[in-house]
Amino acid sequence: MTGRIRCTVEAMNYSACGMSVGDRFDIHGGELSLPQGRGFCFYAIAAVANAMAGRENDMTLQDWASEQPLIACPDPPENLVMRMRHLPEGVDEHGR
Numbered sequence: 001m002t003g004r005i006r007c008t009v010e011a012m013n014y015s016a017c018g019m020s021v022g023d024r025f026d027i028h029g030g031e032l033s034l035p036q037g038r039g040f041c042f043y044a045i046a047a048v049a050n051a052m053a054g055r056e057n058d059m060t061l062q063d064w065a066s067e068q069p070l071i072a073c074p075d076p077p078e079n080l081v082m083r084m085r086h087l088p089e090g091v092d093e094h095g096r
Contacts, residue, residue: 003086005065009022009044012081015078
């Protein structure tokens with residue numbers, strides 16, 4: 001995959017996992033990375049991975065992520081919503 005996919009928490013009712021709006025993780029080259037010292041809910045990551053699995057190739061995944069889709073964590077009462085976006089090659093971990 002060219003560039004990086006970033007998934008950021010946009011909204012939620014509450015978080016049983018202790019997450020906050022603005023928490024994020026990146027996927028780059030098949031690897032998951034988190035900001036140092038931060039965690040992320042396994043079930044939320046699994047929801048993103050499941051949504052990504054349906055893309056046939058890297059270009060389709062980049063095109064889809066460029067639309068900045070919303071992904072929901074599978075726990076309905078939490079109503080945790082994440083936004084995915086594609087960060088082009090050369091963009092650092094801060095999105096610059």
